[in-house]
Amino acid sequence: MHDIRALRADPAAFDAALARRGLAPRSAELLVLDEERRTAITAQQEHQQRRNALAKEIGQLKRGKADSTALEAEAVALKGAMDELESRSTILDRAIRDALAELPNRLDPEVPDGPDETANRVEHVHGTPAEFAFIPRQHFELGEALGMMDFPGAAKLAGARFTILKGSLARLERALGQFMIDRQTLANGYEERTVPLLVNEATIFGTGQLPKFADDLFHTTDDRWLIPTAEVPLTNSVAGEIIPQSALPIRLTALTPCFRAEAGSAGRDTRGMLRQHQFGKVEMVAITTPEQSDAEHLRMVGHAESLLAELGLTFRRVLLCAGDTGFSAARTYDLEVWLPGQQAWREISSISNTRDFQARRMNARYRPAEGGPAYLHTLNGSGLAVGRTLIAVMETHQQEDGSIVIPPVLAPYMGNIDRIG
Structure with a gap:
């Protein structure tokens, strides 16, 4: 606001x-x-x-x-x-x-000008896209060949943009979510929360999804909204409050299902599970002072990048341009992972500093050591999107026989098996 x-x-x-x-x-x-x-x-x-x-x-x-x-x-x-x-x-x-x-946040001065993703600026690349002695397959080809990824069965139950995972792939998805939430809580200092998946209108307004993006949300008959990301309930936990400066920063995380109508995505990514109505995600939220928000932003980017590095994935950090930066954000870094099957970079995490934009909508303030209450700064980011990380692991670590090597960091979560085949 x-x-x-x-x-x-x-x-x-x-x-x-x-x-x-x-x-x-x-x-x-x-x-x-x-x-x-x-x-x-x-x-x-x-x-x-x-x-x-x-x-x-x-x-x-x-x-x-x-x-x-x-x-x-x-x-x-x-x-x-x-x-x-x-x-x-x-x-x-x-x-x-x-x-x-209905008006978006002001952009930071360092955000590049430009109308769309073609003007985004690559700031860092980690790793080199792997070379294969065979033509790498896309995730849905791998999953269907393994008999562990069922799109027709999901469509029968719920329609398009849903997936049923089976056996070891279902376990791998669960392992990824558990690995991510463990890293965020045990290593990176976030407090884990279990949050409502249904929220009221004031809550979904507070983080900027309403009124502009109502068509991208699922709305229930009793006037609640399914969360598109745990950013919504986590950030709104300070709505209407005045937080003592001594309690800042507040760092929160949650592993939740997320729900998006994908109203503006007709015809995009219709094969596979890149763009789903329901998906799992580990969310990072930080609530801090204006003086600390820039440092907090880079800290959060580092936390997401470290997960990708541990999983042996090739990725790059991109500063989004003016035309590609989201409604509530003043500055956003996207992390894009290399998908060998697609031969393309795809977003796997988006980490934004909203400055005081969301705090004004929520009336969320803090009390400095001197002076009256001031608006907080809020930040959010994926750490990471579980389904897209599953896709990246499958395509990056695939073998010529169609099996998938398990990254070593996931072995404890997978019963110490070293591959799915």
Whole structure:
């Protein structure tokens, strides 16, 4: 959420920030609404002052047994005008809030300009894409040949964009999730939480999914929303609170199912399990001060990268450009893993600093050692998406006979077997 006071102070900068996102200027219309609202509030306050003065005059007249009829009529008229002004200011306040709620976060200055992913900037590459003595297969070819990945069976139960995993592949998916959550809690210092998978509208609004992305979410008949990521309940755990600075940073993690309608993905990644309506993910969330959020962002990126390195995967770190950065983010690093079967880089983790954008929507603040409450900074990222990591492990560690070598770090979670075949 944007601060109307910042817009008021520098409307040109506000419109320039929107222009970087490819959006039209909005400051003029918002300032008109803001001026009308402030005028209504000022008039309401002036009317209240007049009513207070009238009350004294009426009291004096009545004590002197003089006629106060005219002044009482004026007081009644003022009360009616005040009610109208209050209603008007409330309507204007809601209009401003609704308009601001649909506008994305301001981008950090170092975010590259550009309309789409073609302008993203590769900042680091880990490893070299493996060379195979055979033509590497895609994950769904491997999984189906093993008899452990069933797409028709899932479609019979639930429709498109679902998968049934069987036997050792099901165990490998579970092993990956457990490995990730163990690393985040035992090595990286995150507190594990079990969170609701269904949340209310205020919660899904707080992290920026509503109102703009309602079509990408699953909405229940009792007006709840299935979480698209554990970022939503984890970040909202501080909604409406004032956290003492001594309690910061707060670092939280959860391994949950996630649900996405994929409304804008018709025809994309229809084969396999790259883009599913339901998938597992380990989420990292950090809640901290403005002074610490840049360092926290890089810390989180390092945690996700270390998981990929331990799994023996080739990946690269990419700074997203203006046109590819998500709605709530001020700056985002994507980690992209090399998939030999696809011969392509695919996103496996997205780690964002939202600055105070989400905190304003949630009214989440902290109390510094000196001065009044200030808005927190919130960060979130995948650590990692379990299904996509399963795909990367399968394609990276596949053998010519169709078997899949288990990365050594997963052996304890897999009963110490060294391959699936």
